[in-house]
Amino acid sequence: DVVMTQSPLSLPVTLGQPASISCRSSQSLVHSDGNTYLNWFQQRPGQSPRRLIYKVSNRDSGVPDRFSGSGSGTDFTLKISRVEAEDVGVYYCMQGTHWPLITFGQGTRLEIK
């Protein structure tokens, strides 16, 4: 299996400050079609997950532009430029390159300091 490792697992952040979450894969996520299928999801308390970013850096419709994704190969990052109260929740990375073994990271819990 491709193991997705996120860090940190817990991220206390002051309102208005930036936040960064790392996701590392045990194998390269570059697919033979040239795409890198690394996606990010947000799960707010009591809600279902919601996709924020697909294929490394493409923001979903309605996602604030303070969220951005970057990275390549095996190292990826989700950044929030200025954390707001509504950003509290758990963030997951997910790889779709190594089909059919789609795998998720273990999650990073973002909280307000």
Added chain:
Amino acid sequence: QVQLQESGPGLVKPSETLSLTCTVSGGSISSFYWSWIRQSAGKGLEWIGRIYSGGNTDYNPSLKSRVTMSLDTSKSQFSLKLSSVTAADTAVYYCASSSMVRGVRAGFDYWGQGAVVTVSS
């Protein structure tokens, strides 16, 4: 906007079969990929498999021997059956959709609210 709603028993006995149905509204069941994903405290998020038009399926290899998915286009529903369940199958089960343009590899566009399933005698 696609809306998804899971339904099914919340309690299943060990060794029996877990059955869940997802009802789709706001989109054609023939126009998306439909997945089941579960979330447990022990294993986090786990993709179970997908089904799409024609009843074509792909399953997570770790669950493949126990999983069956089906599609009922007349009712705009798709279903999950997981056989020989144990306590390790206790989880919140989500149904989700992926557009045919981006595919399942790019993740899931819409999610249901989740169905809590407990395996216990």
